[in-house]
Amino acid sequence: MAVKHGGNLQEVSELYKIEKKNLIDFSANINPLGIPERVKEVLIKGITELVHYPDIRYRALKRAIADFHGLSEEFVYPANGAAEAIFMLGRTLQLKRLLLLAPTFMEYEAAFNQQETEFCYFNLEQRNFQWTISELMRSAKEQQVDGICLCNPNNPTGQMLKQFELEELFAFCQENKIVLIVDEAFVDFTKEEYSFVSSINTNENLYIFRSLTKMFAIPGLRLGYLLTSNRSILSAIVEKTVPWHINTFADLAGQQALKETRFIEDSQHYIAQERGFLEERLAFFKELEVYPSQTNFLFMRYQGAGCLQEKMLKQNVLIRNCNSFNGLTQKYYRIAVKSRADNQILLAALEAVLCE
Ligand SMILES: Cc1ncc(COP(=O)(O)O)c(C=O)c1O
Structure with missing residues (x-):
């Protein structure tokens, strides 16, 4: 796929004929806690x-x-x-x-x-x-x-x-x-x-x-x-x-x-917890080699056949295909660390794709 950045829902939705609102986006690394309340108030x-x-x-x-x-x-x-x-x-x-x-x-x-x-x-x-x-x-x-x-x-x-x-x-x-x-x-x-x-x-x-x-x-x-x-x-x-x-x-x-220093600390804590949860669950998939990360996304190598991004799109889950990055020869993907509910959807989609 020609998409150069994560989070390009419009392009993916046009390319794969999936409505934007039906896609869960793990391709952009955005804080799952959303916009802090006081920032929203300031905007309004x-x-x-x-x-x-x-x-x-x-x-x-x-x-x-x-x-x-x-x-x-x-x-x-x-x-x-x-x-x-x-x-x-x-x-x-x-x-x-x-x-x-x-x-x-x-x-x-x-x-x-x-x-x-x-x-x-x-x-x-x-x-x-x-x-x-x-x-x-x-x-x-x-x-x-x-x-x-x-x-x-x-x-x-x-x-x-x-x-x-x-x-x-x-x-x-x-x-x-x-x-x-x-x-x-x-x-x-x-x-x-x-x-x-x-x-x-x-x-x-x-x-x-x-x-x-x-x-x-x-x-x-x-x-x-x-x-x-x-x-x-x-x-x-x-x-x-x-x-x-x-x-x-x-x-x-x-x-x-x-x-919003408290919000930043809460986010760091939440991300560390959810990253740990994802790392632990992703380790069950033999086709995936997940690399250690210190931040709000995980990088992994897929050792199975075909394109994991396309397979996941059939489950309405968008992950980042890393084939457009310079210097990678194998099949690598990147996923954002999101909310527990979304992370569980990602894991269920992976199970459907990898354990079919
Ligand atoms: C490493 C890195 N730097 C900078 C940017 C651009 O960030 P901004 O949204 O603030 O322009 C991105 C966006 O994905 C990024 O991944």
Whole structure:
């Protein structure tokens, strides 16, 4: 199937002639607890604000992001989803050779392609998804890269580098004048100790992407940001930005969402519990090899015949076929960790498909 991203219900529904409302979507990794109540209230009240333009400098939103991380507002570029931040950086930062995990989120290539950056890969499947930071650094050296872009936790594998590993990598990057870009779109679902945000203050060659669309279940609203202390890159990005690129709803929702620390903790707890439940039950299916994950999705290899995604669609369950990711040779799939009721539907559908 040609669908490039998870969560593309419209395209799947047209391709497979299944009504959208009948599909259960495990292909997008969105918090099953939904939008926090206070964020919904802010959105509803926010209707009256739509008669005005949003603050073109997004000062309150920047302050909310900066406070959330204990950083200076100067280092924050709020964006229309992390995707916009990725593309703006890709259009601005000049890199000759950029090292990417393979597989990883595909938009880094699309974003940096515009600068004619050459891409180098660190293949995970060839290492059976078990690798060390030393191997990654060796690969960066051998391939003479001037940039490394990591997705942490990595989409689609769910693997996560720990703080001390990132620190080692960061020291290596500083020593070798390599730019380090870390996409933390899914880090909220893990413990915050894994985030690398606190290092922003000390190095101008570090860029971090964050997304609010996954944790706060607002992919339709669009909100994310870039953090960096590199002032010249930030002002070059701001110069290229379309005025009012973030709408008033997203601006207001973001300010409230970042106050929802209890909701984030509850979500982390819920995800850990449901991921454990799914891991335990999925282990019963011999055709599936499920890889350990630290976040709100699971990556797995299917060793049976045919396409598991198509088989699951017959049960009205949409899972992510990973065949469009770079660097995978076998049949891999990704599933979101959802509510217990939905997870049970997924397991029943798998049973119908795999044990028929
Ligand atoms: C790793 C990663 N980064 C960034 C994004 C984009 O997030 P946003 O919805 O904030 O644009 C995605 C979306 O799936 C993603 O998987």
